[in-house]
Structure formats: C-alpha cells, structure tokens
Amino acid sequence: xxxNVTMTRPNKKGMRYLRLNYYLKxxxxxxxxxxxxxEKEKLSPEERSHNRTVKAYVEKKRLERATQLVDCGNNxxxxxxxxxxxNIYYKDVIVKNNFHIAAYKKFKSFIFGMSKHDITTAEIxxxxxxxxxxxxxxxxxxxxxxxxxxxxxxxSITSAMYDGFIRNNPFIGVSSIKLPRTKTIxxxxxxxxxxxxxxxxxxxxxxxxxxxxxxxxxxDLKRLKYSDLSDNxxxxxxxxTNNYLILYFxxxxxxxxxxxxxxxxxxxxxxxxxxxxxxxxxxxxxxxxIQKKVTFKTARRTFAQLFYEESGDIYLTSNALGHSxxxxxxxxLNFSQKKIKQILDKLDEKRGNSK
Numbered sequence: 302x303x304x305n306v307t308m309t310r311p312n313k314k315g316m317r318y319l320r321l322n323y324y325l326k327x328x329x330x331x332x333x334x335x336x337x338x339x340e341k342e343k344l345s346p347e348e349r350s351h352n353r354t355v356k357a358y359v360e361k362k363r364l365e366r367a368t369q370l371v372d373c374g375n376n377x378x379x380x381x382x383x384x385x386x387x388n389i390y391y392k393d394v395i396v397k398n399n400f401h402i403a404a405y406k407k408f409k410s411f412i413f414g415m416s417k418h419d420i421t422t423a424e425i426x427x428x429x430x431x432x433x434x435x436x437x438x439x440x441x442x443x444x445x446x447x448x449x450x451x452x453x454x455x456x457s458i459t460s461a462m463y464d465g466f467i468r469n470n471p472f473i474g475v476s477s478i479k480l481p482r483t484k485t486i487x488x489x490x491x492x493x494x495x496x497x498x499x500x501x502x503x504x505x506x507x508x509x510x511x512x513x514x515x516x517x518x519x520x521d522l523k524r525l526k527y528s529d530l531s532d533n534x535x536x537x538x539x540x541x542t543n544n545y546l547i548l549y550f551x552x553x554x555x556x557x558x559x560x561x562x563x564x565x566x567x568x569x570x571x572x573x574x575x576x577x578x579x580x581x582x583x584x585x586x587x588x589x590x591i592q593k594k595v596t597f598k599t600a601r602r603t604f605a606q607l608f609y610e611e612s613g614d615i616y617l618t619s620n621a622l623g624h625s626x627x628x629x630x631x632x633x634l635n636f637s638q639k640k641i642k643q644i645l646d647k648l649d650e651k652r653g654n655s656k
Contacts, residue, residue: 304367306359307331308338315341319359321366334362387412387419391457404453411436422466425458430471434478448478485598487606487635488513488591495589505581507557508570512600514554516608516622519597525569527562539623546623605633 308317317340321332336355339348387409411433412420420429433454437447455477461467488496497510512522520540529537533555535548558569572578578597586595593599601622609618619630 304363306363308340311340315339319355321363323366332366334359386422386425386461391454404450407437407440407442407450408433408454422461425461425467425471427471427473427475430454430475434475437478444478444481448480451478483594485596485602486593487603488593488595488599490607492591492593493603493607495591496585499585499589501581501585503581504570504573505578505585508572508578509582509597509600511554511557511570512597513603513607514557515548515550516601516604517548518601519572522570523572527558527565527567527569530558530563530569532563542623542625544623544625548621602633605630606635609634 304321304323306319307322308319311317316337318337319334321330321334323330323332336358338352338355341348344352391405391408415432434451437450438444442450455472458467458471462470493510493513496506499506508519508522511517512519515535517525517535517537518539518541521537524540525535525537529535530550533549533551535550536546537548538545582595582597586593605618605622608621609615612618615627615630615634618634619627622630622633624630
C-alpha cells in the first residue's frame with residue numbers, strides 16, 4: 302500500500318495545491334501540505350525554481366510519513382510513538398491552530414535543556430507533564446502565561462491522541478495551572494464620568510459607556526443588533542447564561558448609538574479585536590490618571606455597584622444584571638465600610654435617649 306501525492310485543480314493563477322493521499326485505519330485520508338506548484342504553458346525561471354523546491358519538499362514529507370506507517374494487509378496503520386513530537390508534531394499543531402509560537406519555543410527549550418534531543422510521542426508521559434508544569438511555575442514567567450503555555454501543550458497532546466500517535470492520556474492525574482483570581486474593582490461615578498468626557502476618535506469609550514450604563518457583557522455587545530432595541534428597551538438572550546432579559550436604557554444612553562436604525566437587522570457596534578480594546582482602554586485610563594486596573598468587565602461591575610448604591614436593593618440589582626442567583630450579585634459588589642458607617646450614624650440619630 303503506497304502513499305501518493307495528489308494535486309488540486311489549478312486556480313486562475315495556475316497554482317495547484319499538493320496533498321498526500323493514503324488510507325489510515327480503513328479510511329481515505331487527504332493530508333494537505335499547504336504548498337503548491339505552478340502548472341502553466343509557460344513558466345518563468347522563478348516559477349520553475351519554485352516547483353523544484355516544492356517537489357523536493359513534498360517527497361521528503363511523503364517519505365517521512367511513510368516511516369510513521371506500516372502496511373497491515375489492505376490498510377495502513379500508525380506506528381504509535383514513532384513520530385518526533387517537538388520538531389514535527391507539536392510544531393505542526395501550533396501552525397495549523399494559530400497558537401502562539403512562544404508556547405512551542407518554551408516546551409522545546411524545556412525538552413532540549415533536559416534531554417539534549419527531541420522526543421517521540423511514546424516518551425510523552427505523566428511524569429514528563431508534571432516536570433514541565435513545575436518548570437513553567439519556576440522559570441520566571443507569570444502564572445497567566447504559564448497557564449496558557451500548559452494548555453497549548455495539552456491541546457496538542459489531545460490532537461496527537463485523536464490522530465493515534467498517543468494511546469493513553471498523560472494529563473490524567475495532573476492538575477492544570479489555575480489562573481490567579483483577581484477581583485474587578487468598580488469605578489466611582491466620578492471616574493466613570495472622566496472616561497465619558499475624554500475626547501477619543503475610537504469607538505472604545507462609547508462601548509465602555511454603553512456597557513456601564515446598561516450592564517451588558519462584552520460577549521452580548523458583540524452580537525447586539527438594532528432589531529433587539531426599541532425606544533427604551535433592550536431585549537436579548539444572554540450568551541453566558543442563556544437567560545432572556547429585558548433591559549431599559551435612558552435618552553443619554555441612546556445618544557451613544559445611531560437611534561435612527563432602531564429595529565433594523567444590523568449590528569449596533571463594530572467591535573475591534575480584544576487586544577486593540579485593551580490597549581486603547583489602558584491608554585485612556587493612563588492619560589486621565591485612573592489608578593485602578595480597568596477592563597471591559599469593569600464596566601459591568603461599575604453598573605452593578607452604582608445601581609446598588611442608588612437603589613439600595615440587591616434583589617433589584619440582581620434582576621437588572623440578569624442573575625439567577627443572588628450570591629453571584631453579591632460577588633459583584635463592594636460593600637463600602639464608609640457607607641455602613643453613614644447608615645449606622647443615621648440610625649443612631651433616630652435612636653431614642655436611653656434612661
């Protein structure tokens with residue numbers, strides 16, 4: 302049973318993409334190589350050179366794959382553990398899934414620093430995973446970065462198990478690297494207003510203000526349409542909880558959007574990438590000298606805090622946020638000791654004189 306190289310039909314530019322064609326566990330597999338050759342009547346010298354380079358590369362990949370497979374009757378079966386994990390498989394998974402290359406480099410540094418050579422998938426053991434976890438927690442990177450690097454390796458090993466290169470899950474019995482819990486501190490009304498009045502050409506302030514004025518999460522803002530809005534109501538099903546919610550918004554909040562489009566099946570906000578939003582928000586809060594760490598989660602927490610301070614009713618606040626559990630709402634709020642003292646002082650003023 303052989304591994305053949307097949308090509309797609311030529312596109313308008315005369316490019317034909319190459320792939321490996323073979324049977325794996327009784328099923329036909331077409332493995333894309335993400336390379337192409339030029340198929341034209343007349344080829345330029347550069348195109349001929351490109352074709353020669355690609356054909357040499359494809360033959361190398363064909364032979365490489367052939368060493369990982371063994372002919373068993375009419376089908377090809379994987380030889381478990383025969384593939385180079387760091388230099389071939391993990392790197393391939395990183396590229397295909399657009400993972401951060403730094404995660405791959407960190408694992409490669411760990412492996413080559415420990416054994417001076419690459420390892421096969423058969424050498425991916427529970428003990429190795431534990432050592433890598435300890436290495437990440439002690440190598441000087443943040444816990445958040447260690448969490449993402451560890452999960453990147455976990456995803457690649459899950460993929461290797463699915464492809465048949467690893468039989469047993471080496472992560473069983475190894476706890477994950479947990480992200481540190483950080484409490485989001487809401488803004489005061491003065492801090493929120495200082496963001497509102499800041500002159501900025503981007504959409505970031507409007508987004509933040511809308512969330513802080515309605516309590517809507519970013520994941521719901523991304524899919525909020527004008528058809529969800531009426532003159533003073535927002536009707537939506539929350540993505541996180543799947544709860545149906547009716548929110549009210551004021552005339553000042555309505556000024557943040559194009560009110561002429563109410564009822565139209567069109568997104569309210571064109572939201573840029575999370576990286577851009579964070580960068581812009583960090584820049585704005587730095588300029589206006591807000592010392593707190595401000596993210597888009599802060600907007601919803603600020604709404605909750607200001608709504609509770611104004612209403613004094615935690616059940617009403619919970620309802621406005623769309624929470625089904627009052628305990629969740631309590632986690633959102635900062636119960637000010639100063640406010641408690643003011644209430645006690647007021648109660649003391651109403652207190653009768655003791656005899």
